[in-house]
Amino acid sequence: MRVLGIDCGGEYTGYGVVEMQGSGRLLCVACGAIKLSPQEKLPLRLSRIFAQLGEIITEYRPEEVAIEDVFYALNVKSALKLGQIRGVAMLAAASAGLPVSEYSPLTIKSSVVGYGRAEKQQVQAMITRLLALPSAPQPMDASDALAIAICHLHTAATLHRQSVSAH
């Protein structure tokens, strides 16, 4: 299965496409971040994210999309900003007919590092190892997006194992 993870942010929106191969090995297909100019008007910025996520989906053909669920530790103003970007990211997935799963930051960290309160750097180091990358994915937003994709692949694999053992 191939998954696109999206890490929404006001300035950078990270993306990471990860494939779980038959052996269970994880392969980094692509990663990066969409940079937005704070000088640009909001509707234009939203258009750019929507268009670029659409291009990423067309180019790398993920079968599912995973996104961080954020209900925490933010003030109203930043929650509203983040919500706008998140809405457009979900719309990009839905427009391509892809199912979207949401994971809390705690679940993502637990799934990748085995510890929900892990530091960002620990997550990045583990992503580098899990994907056997020559160096840590940059920027941090790209690394976070890969973590979200891996979390979804781990969860899907666990659910699959459970459904196999139940039958």
Add this chain to the structure above:
Amino acid sequence: MRVLGIDCGGEYTGYGVVEMQGSGRLLCVACGAIKLSPQEKLPLRLSRIFAQLGEIITEYRPEEVAIEDVFYALNVKSALKLGQIRGVAMLAAASAGLPVSEYSPLTIKSSVVGYGRAEKQQVQAMITRLLALPSAPQPMDASDALAIAICHLHTAATLHRQSVSAH
């Protein structure tokens, strides 16, 4: 000028298309609300709003779009929800190449009722009078969207008068 006002909400997203005629008279072209089912998954709900706003723009051909600016009186959870809908609404306008203006609730109420702390019912009553409607527009979200459109038309008319008198 013909303006589409959008009032974003978690359950109902109101819309109102208002035209200011040469005489300065305001005409209600269309209004209503897009109802969303809380049972539906979020990406599907966002797709629906995007598609329906696109249809409204295609059918009624507004030249500009106005939307409420919300930074107030909400908790983080509802701000995030509202942000998601707002992002998709702005994207619908930007995708049609329409400029988007944002107004605070205070500005909208002041522009329509002449008093920023007006009650929702006062706004609705004034909208009914300004647009010479036989009865109050329903639901309240549709009435709020008309208020946003009228606020933008009033502001645009004032800016136009100022630029005329300056030359």
